[in-house]
Amino acid sequence: LEQHIDHDHRLGGSEVRGDSDTPGGGAPPDPPRKPDREWLGESLRALLEGYAQEPLPDEFKSLLDKLETESKDSKTAEGDDGAGSSGEGGAPTA
Amino acid sequence: MSSFKTDLIDLLPNLRAFARSLCGNPDWADDLVQEAIVRAWANQTSFQPGTNLKAWLFTILRNYFYNEIRKKKRSVELEGQDGTLQVGLNESQPAQLHLADLARELGKLSPEQREALILISVDGFSYEKAADICNCAVGTVKSRVARARKQLEARLGGPDIGTVLPRAAGGSIMGITRTS
Numbered sequence: 001l002e003q004h005i006d007h008d009h010r011l012g013g014s015e016v017r018g019d020s021d022t023p024g025g026g027a028p029p030d031p032p033r034k035p036d037r038e039w040l041g042e043s044l045r046a047l048l049e050g051y052a053q054e055p056l057p058d059e060f061k062s063l064l065d066k067l068e069t070e071s072k073d074s075k076t077a078e079g080d081d082g083a084g085s086s087g088e089g090g091a092p093t094a
Numbered sequence: 095m096s097s098f099k100t101d102l103i104d105l106l107p108n109l110r111a112f113a114r115s116l117c118g119n120p121d122w123a124d125d126l127v128q129e130a131i132v133r134a135w136a137n138q139t140s141f142q143p144g145t146n147l148k149a150w151l152f153t154i155l156r157n158y159f160y161n162e163i164r165k166k167k168r169s170v171e172l173e174g175q176d177g178t179l180q181v182g183l184n185e186s187q188p189a190q191l192h193l194a195d196l197a198r199e200l201g202k203l204s205p206e207q208r209e210a211l212i213l214i215s216v217d218g219f220s221y222e223k224a225a226d227i228c229n230c231a232v233g234t235v236k237s238r239v240a241r242a243r244k245q246l247e248a249r250l251g252g253p254d255i256g257t258v259l260p261r262a263a264g265g266s267i268m269g270i271t272r273t274s
Contacts, residue, residue, distance in 0.1 A: 040215070040243060040246055040247060040250075041215045041216075043192060043193065043196050044196065044200075044211070044212065044215050044216050045215070045216050046193060047193050047196055047197055047200070048111045048112075048114075048115060048212065048216045049111070050193070051110065051111040051114040051115070051123075052107035052108060052110065052111040053107070054110075056106055056107065056110065057124060059124075059128070060103075060106055060124075060127065060128065060131065061103070063128060063131055063132070064099055064102065064103065064131060064135070067131070067132070067135045068099055071135075
């Protein structure tokens with residue numbers, strides 16, 4: 001909305017581009033233009049998408065596998081000890 | 095595989111891109127993501143299912159980033175050798191001059207302005223959620239985003255910067271022409 005308002009300001013108040021209020025016979029209305037400020041958002045998204053599309057290092061996945069295994073081992077150990085834990089709070093610390 | 099783990103894996107690309115935009119260095123970004131993974135896993139019981147996992151993860155990563163900055167452990171690395179974010183355009187990304195320019199100018203913003211802009215304009219968070227993540231007032235986020243946009247628009251000169259250069263032979267960063 002803010003972008004549209006900015007764009008309208010740039011067009012100037014005298015340029016009314018409405019359809020229903022415009023009498024017939026004049027030049028056809030200009031096609032709707034994309035707000036100029038949107039280029040920035042689009043460029044930012046393109047830049048960040050480029051980062052996001054880079055292949056993830058295997059170490060992320062192996063780290064998660066390791067954390068999951070440790071978590072399971074921890075719960076198993078608690079069960080073996082007969083501690084009667086509900087399993088909550090078994091997350092390993094860094 | 096646990097649902098938490100699956101959801102976490104799904105969000106890794108977003109998390110990594112956010113980290114990259116925060117620190118500007120691919121290696122440092124991966125360190126931030128790894129630490130965020132470890133911390134998120136260790137605290138997963140404090141995450142309430144059904145709430146916004148992405149925002150939660152971004153908050154963890156962001157807090158760790160600023161902790162590192164505060165400790166001055168890596169402040170020197172915040173800038174690349176030429177004082178800019180490392181663009182890192184590669185074979186998989188079209189060599190576009192405007193993206194290199196944008197990355198450079200993005201790196202000149204303060205980290206607070208940069209993160210606010212990314213959270214709002216790229217990740218689509220509401221101003222309220224972005225304020226939660228940044229631990230500041232909604233008005234602060236709005237003013238940071240406005241200042242960041244104004245600064246980038248002034249420095250980059252508008253949509254006409256988007257000239258696409260032909261990909262260089264080999265498709266590498268060599269296709270990028272930096273302006274000084």
